[in-house]
Amino acid sequence: MDKAQLKATAEKIVANGKGILAADESTGTIGKRFASINVENVEPNRQAYRQLLLTTAGAEEFIGGVIQYDETIRQSTDDGKRFADLMEELGVVPGIKVDTGAKDLADHAGEMITEGLDGLRDRLAEYYELGARFAKWRAVINISEDNNLPSDYCLNANAQALARYAALCQEANIVPIVEPEVIMDGAHSIETCESVTTRALTALFNELQNAGVYLEGILLKPNMVVSGTENPRQAGIDEVAERTVRVLKNCVPSSVPGIVFLSGGQSDVLATQHLQAMNANYEMPWALSYSYGRALQAPALKAWGGEAANIPAAQAAYLLRARNNTAAALGNYNDEMEAA
Numbered sequence: 001m002d003k004a005q006l007k008a009t010a011e012k013i014v015a016n017g018k019g020i021l022a023a024d025e026s027t028g029t030i031g032k033r034f035a036s037i038n039v040e041n042v043e044p045n046r047q048a049y050r051q052l053l054l055t056t057a058g059a060e061e062f063i064g065g066v067i068q069y070d071e072t073i074r075q076s077t078d079d080g081k082r083f084a085d086l087m088e089e090l091g092v093v094p095g096i097k098v099d100t101g102a103k104d105l106a107d108h109a110g111e112m113i114t115e116g117l118d119g120l121r122d123r124l125a126e127y128y129e130l131g132a133r134f135a136k137w138r139a140v141i142n143i144s145e146d147n148n149l150p151s152d153y154c155l156n157a158n159a160q161a162l163a164r165y166a167a168l169c170q171e172a173n174i175v176p177i178v179e180p181e182v183i184m185d186g187a188h189s190i191e192t193c194e195s196v197t198t199r200a201l202t203a204l205f206n207e208l209q210n211a212g213v214y215l216e217g218i219l220l221k222p223n224m225v226v227s228g229t230e231n232p233r234q235a236g237i238d239e240v241a242e243r244t245v246r247v248l249k250n251c252v253p254s255s256v257p258g259i260v261f262l263s264g265g266q267s268d269v270l271a272t273q274h275l276q277a278m279n280a281n282y283e284m285p286w287a288l289s290y291s292y293g294r295a296l297q298a299p300a301l302k303a304w305g306g307e308a309a310n311i312p313a314a315q316a317a318y319l320l321r322a323r324n325n326t327a328a329a330l331g332n333y334n335d336e337m338e339a340a
């Protein structure tokens with residue numbers, strides 16, 4: 001493990017308010033996104049869409065890293081430049097999703113465990129050769145107040161898998177993003193989201209310490225603390241910011257260089273507003289930035305609609321979200337910036 005390299009890579013990704021584009025939708029997930037715009041889920045369309053994002057002029061000012069899917073890291077632009085090489089030239093760090101998905105946790109109805117540890121050492125070695133310098137693994141934590149979920153067993157099993165993954169990444173000189181996503185869906189209150197997120201992060205850092213993971217060489221990708229989507233009381237921006245910062249300060253060691261939120265189904269602008277409220281109003285020991293999938297891509301996907309003629313409009317929509325989220329990561333965003 002080259003600790004200096006790991007720390008430098010993690011810091012580079014989140015330097016100066018930069019964030020991450022999560023473009024690692026697996027084939028099934030990108031199919032759902034394409035279905036919303038009536039685009040067929042075939043390899044040439046996936047290549048065209050990822051190329052659109054990766055060739056957006058000026059995005060490198062805001063985007064420090066891009067998470068790719070296995071297919072994407074092997075793809076190239078129309079003129080034959082590998083996507084990973086293009087990123088390298090632009091100073092954007094290439095990343096790779098290495099989990100193989102969340103599956104039902106045996107004998108624990110409603111709970112999930114993320115798979116992908118078998119053979120991971122060899123896959124990481126290949127991804128490093130292909131240019132990846134950071135990786136991502138996502139655990140899925142469902143809340144059900146009626147069924148008393150999540151169980152401690154689920155939290156601990158996922159935390160242990162995240163820690164084993166993180167240790168393997170660092171052995172390969174790849175920065176691990178650890179993502180324990182507490183899912184927004186459900187009728188639960190924001191208080192429940194806060195307590196479950198606290199339990200998930202406590203279990204995670206306990207296991208990371210047990211595994212000997214070098215905390216200066218990781219990035220944390222958590223959910224924000226929000227009301228369940230079906231809860232009648234939807235907390236406002238300031239409450240989300242206050243509760244999220246409190247949880248992070250209680251659970252995340254200051255040696256972690258960066259925290260990059262997932263958007264989790266929040267609207268694109270709300271995800272930016274939440275990030276702004278945290279960075280503008282609180283002093284924190286880590287860079288607090290973004291690793292959004294839907295909240296960075298949704299307007300671009302809609303503007304594109306699968307038509308080559310719409311690529312400039314789609315790239316402008318993506319650039320606006322990247323620019324505004326980086327402004328929010330620096331505490332400099334305001335609503336007027338949406339009009340640009």
Ligand code: 5MM
Nearest residue numbers: 022024025026029262263264292293294
């Ligand atoms: C981009 O979506 C990622 C991959 O999802 P699948 O493994 O289900 O295909 C996902 O992990 C994503 O990186 C995070 O959830 C953040 O994305 P959002 O849309 O929540 O910001």
